[in-house]
Amino acid sequence: DRNKLINDFRQKLDKWRDDSYKKIDLIYEEKRKELEQDWTERVAKPRKGIDLMQSKLNGLIRKKKATHEDISRSTTAIRYIDQKIKDIEQKGIQMNIPTLFIDDNLTYIKESKIEETDEFQLLSSYRSIDCSAQSGVAFAANNENLLIYESDYLNLLNRDLVPIQQIPWRYGHIYDMSWSATLTNFIIITDKKIVYLINESSLSLKVIQSIPQEKWWSSTCSDKSLFLSTYGTDANIFQFNLLSSFELIKRWRSPDTCREYESIHDINYANETLALIITDSSTKIARLEVRSSTTLTQFWSFALNINHISYQPSIHCCQIKYSEWIVIIENTSNIFHISKDEKLIRRRISWAGIRVFRNWIRSQLRPNTKLCGPR
Known part of the structure; x- marks a missing residue:
């Protein structure tokens, strides 16, 4: 129905606008507090100093203990500080407020037809990050920042891959992480069977107590739900409500998830679908399945x-434009580009190491996309 589609798009656009306003208001409040603190340090405190100095001098005069030298020295100091304050008040506080840049390409309307000339191209990397495959690497990105786990550290970088913040990570090896636009937090799962919320601004963490301890392996978020898959054969998929303190909505078991001798290597949400990377322990064959996110019905x-x-590098997938999919096999030269009607468009064999592509983050990947390196 046309009206429903338009209303859905408007709701998403309105949510994007509201989230943007909240972020602007947050930055404004931080800068306002900085301004008040700066004014206090430069003007208010010196004024209090003058008042205190004048009070002490008056006390000495009343007690007839003030010498001419005391009066002269105090008067000179008071006049000097007072002049400095007047200079600051006259010049004002110099502020550099740059124009807010908004990329028009952050949101786009998908075309209904795919032109042959618009085929996905893997461009040369704009910037790259060297990662140690031995220690294990995990990534998650939103529209603004990239969170990377490597060598027992969490690193937050901006869209130009410039470091913003780094904290040590001492809570177990991170298997996977994803971004929740609804909570504006990263979600991290570890080998300790614990799920964490990570604040984007401070990188402070919080254990999600309502989620049970399982052998979690992969995660992904929709606007309303968190999906977690378990490690090993006979894998389960759990769906938790992001809007009600991670209340369990549903748990799928084998054979609804996969066969008892199969494993789920990756799970990724996009447009009311779940993409699963499933491997068969008997045949060693891997496949990409696209399913309904509400029923797990296979499309x-x-x-x-x-x-x-099992001991080979993991396989990961993400959706790009036109409901097409990219499948990446870590530490190999394999990248599959698959159409929305399950046809292979291209198999790329020029992947050299682990790299984060700025062009992907800005134009190809969805905001909730996971970017994952070796577990």
Whole structure:
């Protein structure tokens, strides 16, 4: 229905606008407090100093203990400080407020047809980050920032891959992380079976107590739900409500998730669908399945032309424009580009190491996309 589609788009656009206003208001409040603190340090405190000095001098005069030298020295100091304050008040506080830049391409309307000339191209990297595959790397991105786990540290970078903040991580090896636009927090799962909320601004963490301890392996978020899959064969998928303190909505078990001898290597939400990377422990064959995010009904499946065994690098997927999918096999040269009607558009074999592409973050990947390196 046309009106429903338009209303849905408007709601998403309104939510994006409201979230942007909240972020602007937050920055405004921080800068306002900084301004008040700066004014206090430069003007209010010296004024109190003058009042205190004048009070002490008056006390000495009343007690007839003040010498001419005391009076002269105090008067000179008071006049000097008073002149400094007047200079500051006259010049004012110099502020550099740059114009807010908003990229028109942050939101876009998808075309209904795919032109042959608009085929996905893997461009040369604008910037890259060297990562240590031995220690394990995990990524998650939103429209503004990128969170990276490597060598027992969490690193927050901006869209130009410039470091913003770093904190040590001592809470177990991170298997996966994802971004929740609804909560404006990162979600992290570890080998300790614990799920954490990570604040984007401060990188402070909070254990999500309502989520049970399971062998969590992969995570993804919709606007309303958090989906978690478990490690190993006979994998389960849990759905938790983001809007009601992570209340459990549903738990899917085998054979609804996969067969008892199969594993789920990755789970990724996009447009009311869940993409699953499933591997068969008996045949070693991997496949991409796209399913309904509400019922797990399979829409289509694509067999990846690779043999995969448990100790090999993981496989990850993400949706790009036109409901197409990218599948990446870590630490190999394999990148699959798959159409929305389960056809292989291109298989790229020029992947060299682990790199984060700025062009992907800005134009290809969805805001909730996970970018993951070796677990």
